[in-house]
Each structure stands twice: as structure tokens, then as C-alpha cells.
Amino acid sequence: MVGDSRGATPPVQRLIDEFNRLPGIGPKSAQRLTYHLIRMPVEQAESLASAITSMKNQIILCSVCFNITDTDPCDICLNNSRERSKLCVVEQPLDVVALERTSSFDGLYHVLHGSISPINGIGPEDLKIRELLERMRTESFDEIILAMNPNLEGEATSMYINRLIGDLGARITRPARGLPVGGDLEYADDATLGRALEGRQDF
Amino acid sequence: MTRGRNYQTEAIVLKYRPIGESDRLITFFSSTLGRITGIARGVRRPGSRLGGSLEPLNIVQVSLARGRLFETVSETSVIKDFDGIKSDLNKVALALYVAELTDSFADDWSSNQKLYDLVGRTLADFNKNEYPLYLIHFFELKLLKFVGYDPEFWECVECREKLLPDKYPFAPDMGGVLCSKCQLNFDYFPLHISLGAMKILRYLQRQKDNESISSGVTLPQLDLKEVSEILRNYLRFVAERQLKSTAFLDLVTEMPFGDTSKFT
Numbered sequence: 001m002v003g004d005s006r007g008a009t010p011p012v013q014r015l016i017d018e019f020n021r022l023p024g025i026g027p028k029s030a031q032r033l034t035y036h037l038i039r040m041p042v043e044q045a046e047s048l049a050s051a052i053t054s055m056k057n058q059i060i061l062c063s064v065c066f067n068i069t070d071t072d073p074c075d076i077c078l079n080n081s082r083e084r085s086k087l088c089v090v091e092q093p094l095d096v097v098a099l100e101r102t103s104s105f106d107g108l109y110h111v112l113h114g115s116i117s118p119i120n121g122i123g124p125e126d127l128k129i130r131e132l133l134e135r136m137r138t139e140s141f142d143e144i145i146l147a148m149n150p151n152l153e154g155e156a157t158s159m160y161i162n163r164l165i166g167d168l169g170a171r172i173t174r175p176a177r178g179l180p181v182g183g184d185l186e187y188a189d190d191a192t193l194g195r196a197l198e199g200r201q202d203f
Numbered sequence: 204m205t206r207g208r209n210y211q212t213e214a215i216v217l218k219y220r221p222i223g224e225s226d227r228l229i230t231f232f233s234s235t236l237g238r239i240t241g242i243a244r245g246v247r248r249p250g251s252r253l254g255g256s257l258e259p260l261n262i263v264q265v266s267l268a269r270g271r272l273f274e275t276v277s278e279t280s281v282i283k284d285f286d287g288i289k290s291d292l293n294k295v296a297l298a299l300y301v302a303e304l305t306d307s308f309a310d311d312w313s314s315n316q317k318l319y320d321l322v323g324r325t326l327a328d329f330n331k332n333e334y335p336l337y338l339i340h341f342f343e344l345k346l347l348k349f350v351g352y353d354p355e356f357w358e359c360v361e362c363r364e365k366l367l368p369d370k371y372p373f374a375p376d377m378g379g380v381l382c383s384k385c386q387l388n389f390d391y392f393p394l395h396i397s398l399g400a401m402k403i404l405r406y407l408q409r410q411k412d413n414e415s416i417s418s419g420v421t422l423p424q425l426d427l428k429e430v431s432e433i434l435r436n437y438l439r440f441v442a443e444r445q446l447k448s449t450a451f452l453d454l455v456t457e458m459p460f461g462d463t464s465k466f467t
Contacts, residue, residue, distance in 0.1 A: 024224045118299045119218045119259070119306075121447035123454065152258050152289060159292040160455065180249055189255035190281055 012038070064135070066111040066128045068093045076109060083107045085142040087170075089132065089161065091115050091149055099147065107145075110135065115153040116160060124160060132161070136168055146174045209268050212236055213282065215322055216261045217306045221247065229257055229276065231265065232305055232322065237313040241267055241274035256281045260288060260298050260326060283323075287330035294329050296452040297339055301325055303448045304343070304438065308350045318349040320413065328415050335418040337427060341407045343434045348412070352441045355379025356396075356404050361388070368405070370397050373433060375440035396433060399426035404433070 008016065012034055019030035037045055061067070062074035069075070076082065076096075086107025090096055096109050112127040136144075146161060148154035162172055177195035179188055188196070214231035217238075222228045225247040231239045246253045256263055256279040266278040288294040305322050309315060325342045328334050347353055358365050359382035360374070371380040372392035380396065381389070396404065403426055410416050439445060 116451065118296060118448035118451035119303050120220070121450070123451050152260065152295070155289060156292060156295050159290075159295070163292060163455075187252055191255050191284055191286070 008034075065109045066113060066131065067096050067109060081106075085140065086145065087135070087139075087141045087143070088145040088147050090147050091154065091157070095147065105145075107143075112148075112157070115148060115157040117153045118156075127157070129161065129164070133164060136165055136170070141170045143171045143173060146172065148174075150177055206236065206267075206269060209266065209277070211264060211266050212239075214239065214263060214265050215302075215305070215319070215326070216257055216259050216263060217302045218259055219243075219257065225251075227257065228273065230306055231263075232309050232319065233265075233314075234316060234319045235314050237315060238306070238309040238311045239267065239274060240311075241265075241276045242270070243276040253279055258284070258289075259302055260285055262323060262326075283327070283330075285326055285330045287332070288326065292455050296448070296455045298326055298329055300339070300446070300448045300452050301329075301342060303446055304346055304442075307442045307444075307446070308346060315349060317412065318346065321345050321349060324415055333418060335416060335420070336424075337403065337407060337420075337422055337430075338416060338418075340403070340427070340430050340434055341410060341416045343438060344404070344407050345412060347438070347441070348408075352378065352437075353408075354404075354437055356401060356408060359385050361385035368398060368401055370395060371401065372396075373437075375437045394433060394436060397426065397429060399423060400429040400433065403427065403430050 015034045015037070016027075016030045019025050019033050020027055025033070037048075058070045059068050060070070060072055062069045062072055062077055064073045064077040067074050067076065071078075083106050086105075087110055088099060088105060088107055089110045089112060090099065091112055091114060093111055093113075096111060099105055099109075110128070110132050112129065112132070114122060114127050116122060116124055116127070144165065146158040148158045158174060166172065176199045177192060178199060179185065179192065179196050185193070212231075212233040212235050214233040214236075217230045217232050219227045219229045222242065226242055226244045227246045229241050229243050231241065233239050243253050243257055245251050246257060253276060257276070261281055262283040262285075263279045263281055265276060267274040268277050285298070288298045301322060305318070309318060321342065325338065328338055344354075354373075355378055358379075360377045360379040361381055362385050364382050364384075366380065366382055371382070372386050373380050373394040373396050374389070374392060375394070380401075381392075386392065403422055406420075406422075407416070407430075435446075435449065
């Protein structure tokens with residue numbers, strides 16, 4: 001039970017508790033959402049409920065790239081107009097969404113579902129790395145882009161994969177590190193600024 | 204050392220885990236205050252001022268505000284980021300093992316300057332191009348000493364008789380080796396230390412506490428493997444849990460470049 005909602009009847013309290021488990025929703029927001037739903041027409045509430053259950057029932061992981069999808073293989077893997085010789089390896093399905101939004105990449109993806117985190121006991125066998133090696137054997141790629149998060153665990157994952165596939169013939173690249181658009185130079189940390197200078201380009 | 208409402212300290216970032224929407228719970232090992240856990244708010248958003256400086260293994264100057272459950276991280280600046288470690292997979296695995304051991308054995312709110320210096324010096328040694336293979340075992344032994352679990356390799360833990368270098372049974376629960384007479388009083392010893400491993404353990408234990416170990420000595424690979432097993436076993440006993448980072452450490456240190464055999 002959460003929040004200061006002692007007056008709520010059990011069905012209402014149950015919904016408040018459910019909302020409160022969601023990321024970014026505290027006890028107050030959970031209450032607000034619940035009381036909004038109470039005033040909502042029953043059809044709308046049912047539509048929301050069925051949207052949640054059908055989403056959970058219909059989504060699966062693509063058997064090729066392990067992205068979240070409702071068809072197997074997913075739309076990206078089936079799309080023949082995409083460049084099939086480039087493969088971008090990412091940690092999470094949300095990373096695919098972010099990269100697709102840029103419309104700067106039209107190759108294929110591979111989602112690892114996490115990064116190597118020795119301190120938390122997450123090793124390579126817990127990620128879709130074996131599946132990546134299998135893909136490298138059955139499909140032919142000219143370039144593999146290791147687009148892991150630029151932190152210690154992401155870097156460790158990149159280095160580990162690079163060690164495994166470095167000799168398999170494909171060119172292995174990773175996104176540049178640099179200054180964020182709209183950022184302030186003086187607030188950039190040393191590591192980012194250093195990498196940005198190393199990777200400078202002709203004007 | 205007592206702390207005010209807002210205070211600064213030099214600390215090594217040991218680990219972090221995500222909490223809430225965009226925050227991280229960060230475990231520091233401070234030179235003056237021991238182990239501290241602090242919340243860094245908003246660090247997972249790009250453009251956060253704290254962001255890059257709170258990576259594990261960094262040595263940072265950190266400003267903290269006293270909190271009820273956890274401290275709040277208000278500002279940080281990097282003193283050392285050990286980029287020599289972070290660009291080498293083997294070194295990352297070793298350094299994370301160092302961080303996990305420190306996290307397991309350091310006490311909250313209790314300064315351990317010797318241990319702090321040891322961790323900083325060990326990371327600096329790994330950061331160099333070349334480091335001796337036995338550096339990690341030197342670290343393990345000195346860490347055990349600084350937290351009060353120095354294992355005994357020189358005399359029998361039961362009768363205190365001085366032992367000549369030889370093969371002896373090692374009892375983690377008794378904190379050291381037993382002589383041939385005393386071992387008859389006990390019926391089961393899973394660990395035996397060979398003469399070669401015993402010499403290495405004694406050699407490493409004898410080295411000065413406050414200096415980097417010299418890299419000029421070559422020690423036999425097979426004996427080092429045994430030393431590693433004995434120390435891991437003892438550390439697991441003292442820590443009362445299986446250390447998590449060892450699986451990855453073993454995986455990468457035994458994996459040659461381009462070897463995909465582990466996955467085929």
C-alpha cells in the first residue's frame with residue numbers, strides 16, 4: 001500500500017498500487033491517474049485495459065535480431081530495401097528506436113538485451129552473444145557497428161565482442177564519442193572532451 | 204571523521220546500479236570515511252553534469268550532502284580515470300574484481316587509509332602497460348591483511364610450530380596452514396598447498412605493504428594457478444559469499460583473441 005490514500009476502497013487502492021510500480025510514477029501520480037480513470041467512460045477504460053493485455057500477448061522477440069516485434073521475423077529483418085551488409089549491435093530494444101529515429105542508418109540490428117556487468121554477475125552467456133556469432137556465420141556482413149552505451153559495462157561488452165568476432169573478416173566500427181548538440185563545452189567531462197578532440201573532422 | 208551537512212572527500216567509485224527513472228545509486232570507497240552509498244540524481248540522462256565522472260574505477264573528488272538513507276551526490280570532478288584499464292578487457296575484468304573485493308570487505312563509515320592506498324596503487328599499476336601476473340594475488344593478500352584476515356602460512360595455526368617450506372593442508376575456517384602432526388586431529392582438508400605455491404604465497408606476503416610490487420620476478424604459471432585457487436577459496440570463506448566478478452575474470456583471461464570456441 002502506498003501514498004496517503006487510506007480512504008480508498010480496496011479496488012481503487014489496488015489500481016493505485018499497480019500504477020505506482022511503473023517507472024516515473026510516484027504515489028501521488030498513481031492516485032491522480034486512478035481517480036482520472038474513475039471518471040472515465042467504461043468503454044475508454046476497457047480499451048486501455050485491452051490495449052495493455054493485447055500488447056503483452058502479441059509481442060514476441062524476433063528470432064533473427066531479438067528486437068521486440070509482433071511478427072517473426074520483424075519488419076526490419078524482412079525489409080529488402082535495407083542494406084543487409086551492415087549490422088548494428090545494441091543493448092536494448094529502445095536503442096533500436098533511438099537509432100531508427102535518426103534515419104541515418106539503414107542496415108540491420110542485433111539486440112543483446114543487456115550488457116556485461118561482472119559486479120552484478122551478468123556475463124556474456126546471459127546476453128544474445130551466441131546468437132550474434134551464429135548470425136555472423138549464416139549471413140554475410142561487411143560492417144559490424146558496436147553501438148553499446150558509452151560506459152564501462154558497454155565498453156567491456158564491445159571489447160569482448162570485438163575479441164570474439166575481430167578475426168571473422170567484417171569491419172568493426174563504433175559510433176563516435178563527442179559533444180552533445182546544444183551542450184556547453186565547459187561542462188563536458190574530460191573523457192568526452194578528450195575523445196571529441198581525438199575524433200575531430202575537417203570543417 | 205565526522206561529517207557536516209555538506210562535505211567533500213576523495214573516493215574511488217566501486218559500483219553503481221540504476222534506481223528510479225534516471226538516478227543511480229553509487230557506492231564509493233572514500234579515503235577518509237570508508238564505504239559510502241550516495242544517490243546521483245539524473246545521471247542517466249545525457250548531458251548530466253555528473254554523468255561521465257561517476258563511472259566505476261574512477262577516483263573522484265566528490266561533494267556529498269548528508270541524507271537520511273543515502274547521501275546525495277552534488278558535484279564531482281575526476282582525479283584519475285585509468286583509461287589504460289578501460290581500454291583493455293583483461294584489465295577491466297581484473298579491476299572490477301578489485302572493486303568487488305573492496306566493496307565486500309570495506310566497512311561503511313569507517314576509514315581504512317591503508318586499504319584505500321592499496322586499491323589506488325593497484326589500479327594505478329594495472330593502468331600501466333605492463334603489470335606482473337601475480338599483482339592480483341599481492342592485492343588479495345594485502346587486502347586480507349588490512350581488513351584483519353591475514354592468512355597464516357609460516358606456522359601451524361594449531362600448535363604454533365614454525366613450518367619449513369613444504370606441502371601443507373590449508374584450513375580456511377582456521378585461517379591458515381596446519382603441521383603434519385596437528386592435521387591428524389582433523390579428518391577433512393579439501394585444500395593442500397604445494398611447495399611451489401607456498402613459496403609464492405610467502406614471497407607475496409613478505410613484500411612491503413605500502414609499495415607497488417616489483418615486476419621483475421617470473422613465477423611459475425602452474426603454481427600461480429594454485430595460489431589463485433587457494434586465495435579465492437579463502438576469500439569466499441571470509442566474505443561468506445561467492446564473488447560475482449570471478450566468472451568473467453576467468454572467462455576473459457583464459458580466452459585468446461578471436462577464439463570463438465567457447466560459443467560453438
